Amino acid sequence: PLLRKNVLVFFDDILVYSKDWETHLVHLGEVLEEGVAVDPGKVISVLHWPQPKNVKGVRGFLGLTGYYRKFIRDYGKLARPLTDLTKKDGFKWGEKAQQAFDELKRKLTSAPVLALPDFTKSFVIECDASGGGIGAILMQDKKPIAYFSKALGVRNLTKSAYEKELMAVVLAVQHWRPYLLGRKFLVSTDQKSLKQLLQQRIVTAEQQNWTAKLLGYDFEIVYKQGKLNKGADALSRIHEGGEINAMSSQLIWLQEEQVKAENKEDEKLQKIMTEVQQDSEAWPGYEYKNGVLLYEGRLVLSQKSLLIPTMLEEFHSTPNGGHSGFYKTYRRIAANVYWIGMKGTIQEFVRKCDICQRQKYMATSPGGLLQPLPVPNQIWEDISMDFITGLPKSKGFEAIFVVVDRLSKYSHFIPLKHPYTAKSIAEVFCKEIVKLHGIPLSIVSDRDPIFSSSFWKELFKLQGTKLKMSTAYHPESDGQTEVVNRCLETYLRCFIADQPRTWVSWVHWAEYWFNTTFHSTTEKTPFEIVYGRPPPLLSRWVQGETRVEAVQRDLLDRDEALRQLKSQLLRAQEKMKSQADKRRTDRSFICGEWVFVKLRAHRQQSVVTRINAKLAARYYGPYPIVEKIGAVAYKLKLPEGSRVHPVFHVSLLKKAVGKYHEEEELPELLEEPIDVFEPEAVLATR
Template identity: 45%
Template sequence: MAPLPIGYHFQIKTDHQSLKFLLEQRILTQAQQKWLSKLAGYDFEILYKKGHENICADALSRRITSNLLQFNAIMQLESTELMAQIAESWQTDSPLAKIITQLKQGNPVSKPYVWSNNKLSWKGRLVVGCNADLRKNIIRSIHTGSSGGHSGYIPILHKLKSIFHWRGMGKATKRILQECEVCQINKYEHVATPGLLQPLPIPDKVWTHVSLDFIDGLPKSSGKDTILVVVDKLSKYAHFIAIAHPYSAITIAQAYLDHVYKLHGMPEILISDRDAVFLSKFWQELLKLLKIQQNMSTAYHPQTDGQTEVVNRCLETYLRCMTGEKPREWAKWLSLAEWWYNTNYHSSTQRTPYEVMYGKKPPLHIPYVAGSTVVEAVDRSLQTREEMVRVLKQHLQAINRMKMQADKHRKERELFVGDYVYVKLHPYKQSSVTRRSSYKLAPRYFGPFEVLSKIGAVAYKLKLPPYAKIHPVFHVSILKKKIGNQQVAEILPQEATQLGQVQAQPIAILNRRMILRKRRLVEQVLIQWSQMSAEDSNWEDVTSLRQQFPAFSINP
């Protein structure tokens, strides 16, 4: 072909604009010299042509990629059987059968259909007839296959449209992907937090609504390693009580009697999480005899006792800052921490807890100045106290405004009796373990479970399997309604405890060691856990392990 243009003037068209000036440039590179040596002796001119107009060159310079080849690669061994089903769908679809007949006879059709190699295509894509089951199988094959990887709606639809064509593909794809069981269990929900905020009622008096919680896992200090935190709902006044492991419902009741009851009496309502202490028969019977109502958080929803959780963080921060390099002396700072917290200004009450409790501002630790004392009449003091409580309740009405703001970032979700839902549980939670190799790949949701009843405004009782040990009432924020009618076996971690967590049990000590941590020797043991292989064993501090599993023998 090379000698044909010799002796004739011809044009070279390119979408590379700078090549227009190839013959006018200085020859600088070996590539340019090579090109010009091949073009020497020809009579030509170089013209620029826009890329989108240079269709012929694009067709010659690119490898032809057939969508049908992509289809065969994706479907692999099923392609022969699937092609037979697609061909059958053409015959059962009357409009398509008519189009095929016209194309075979050489008659043109109004739409860009092509009949080639016994295949009906539309703009290069394989046409699938009106067969709902066949279309569903095609979508599922691409979605669940290794190339689909359970991707979302847009990537899967893009893959489908590059290979197949039928009307209503988008709606069918969205519906089938929503019904995918694997996606429902393993994918996060990218929606606003379900369930509108439901603040607890505002009490009329101080120390009638009290919340309890524990801060554990602390280093041993004066024989204590846990703090019992007691907070009044109205005034925000708190007491911090140091206790030691192992503690029981009896010891907690005695600690409350010694430190709180003698000052404030018995409350009407106790708010707590689902700790084993608060679930014990002794505690339940004690509250029943004292006629105290117990409000407990639902499983996996600590926000119910959010007030005490906030106090816990404040207290931990204070002790962390004040003890510094001597964390084992935290018990000496606990009384000062209580004074610090109760004399701090609270934005929700616009006063300090001390001021709400005693009707006056806390004393300042400044040198005494003679003649500066002030004595108020008793009735004046009582009137001031009543006025303060009234104003305080007005400030607490701001909770309603907070609710309105919070609900802007939440989404109302209503379930009905008989619905099936997935539950978002923590597949593994061990306090002294920071990372687990299997946690990242564990399911995000478990179930599905049937909704038995609605409890309150935002909680639901579920029908759990007989072996489940967690509380059956859950907040709506961790529930996700099951989509689709496929029957799926119920999935729930076998070791779900009453705390609403999956707590593996230590079964063997494989090794021991001593490590240096902050200039102190710490003893650790290599623990093998129940329901896990030896490869999943991990190092645990002996102190933490003894506190968490007192029945497990650690001594060599």
């Protein structure tokens, strides 16, 4: 009756106009006296809303009802079965969803009236917190004006009941700040300890943080038992997400006609389309709409569709796809289209991607089970050697030559001066090692240029010594010397960290310490194994004491010690292998297979020169396998000019998936290429 007389309505704006102030107050009272309520004429269509058939339909219904959620108490709780349907792969319409659907339609058409605020009267806030959320009601004269609820995050779920109740008070006051600032109001809570909030001593930083947000407000906290605070308690138990402003659009495929034509040629899809048109429940998930077959709302393609390779390239190999792994690529494609067997197709495409094979790390355990070297029969028959370099110059010395007996673990640490050559190292070896222990039968070393030189090889070949070198980029083959190096470096750091240039004066003490230290592997000291007696003590037990031992007894004890030593070493190797193999996989290849090679960061320039090591390829190749060396190493056919040993440990190899029948050239150099020279003639020899 008031419309166009003293009231105009434009969308959600209401204009009340009058001739004078007194009349205007009367007109305002007439408009607002019944409060704010839902217009039944506007929501009558909700009663005739059809049952949603998919996620899109559920979201549309929730979008409409959510607009009126402030009129419906416990809206979040009522709508929970429907919101659960919008989760990934969660659309399964059941009895609970139907009940929630019907209840929301009923609630919306019978929504309560919210009172309008009267700023001449005081406000009351009823607050409560439960295990999963907080809630509050703004009231006046025991009539609700507005509702507020909020779900607690993971971090806040672990807080105490007191902290949750305090949070409910603070957030409610902040939410209704325009109503409360500048006037006194009451806060009703069922947390009795909050009644003395403003008088008690604040102890924790959490309390200080929340209490500081209440400064400037004039309020009083009153205690109300939980059973009398039902409104706020119910709201606190609503798991209410944030409001969603959703826009929907229809995906238009430019190749729709092509898809239709391809699907008609597919016998299986043609059968599905025919049966779905006759019975929509014949093939769950499928629907035939506007001449197009859909599966869960996605366009269905034929397995032989020419669009599939394009889709794979677009969603995997482009910057948008980012060369993601199988699952991420699958999720991207599955959000748009569907075809029968799409998981297998995508998995095979990603597995054969050449760029992914070259650039990505292997997520599996390292390949190749541990292969310990055989235990030697006698001491100083089998030794291992290595260098410790990068030391500061000390009395002219800059490196340490480390020689270790593989059976007794007895070691020699020999300082060296730069530059040292294969010839000079051979002289040092004969002077310091051979004179004490004789010529060894085998030597294990890494691929240092000294040990791989023709001079070194020829020298020991003539003496009957076999050289055993670790495979390329796999120092674990020479792991014993690596351990000794770490022990020596640690010893020196402990004593000369403040004066590193004095290390040469401590090397002989380090050697004595290492050789007289008990080893858990052998259960003896290296000194005792080599000499058959405990190491001499620096101070005697009793001054003037002497010992007399029988020679035969000494020899028997020595032989027994060697026998026990070999037994201990074998047990230690078995234990080491068992532990190491837990973190490894048994990986093998056959001759003729093509593999990618992983090069260590400090060695990758041997095959290809790179400007930036961080962004360089992780794997190079592929290259064919020409020979199997031992149990866990393979020899590859590398490109001409490669400055790297062609034998690699299996952990550095990755099988090349795809068609690689022709040997590819070395990756293009990023800097100056490596020149390969071929001699024309030998002019002289000496």
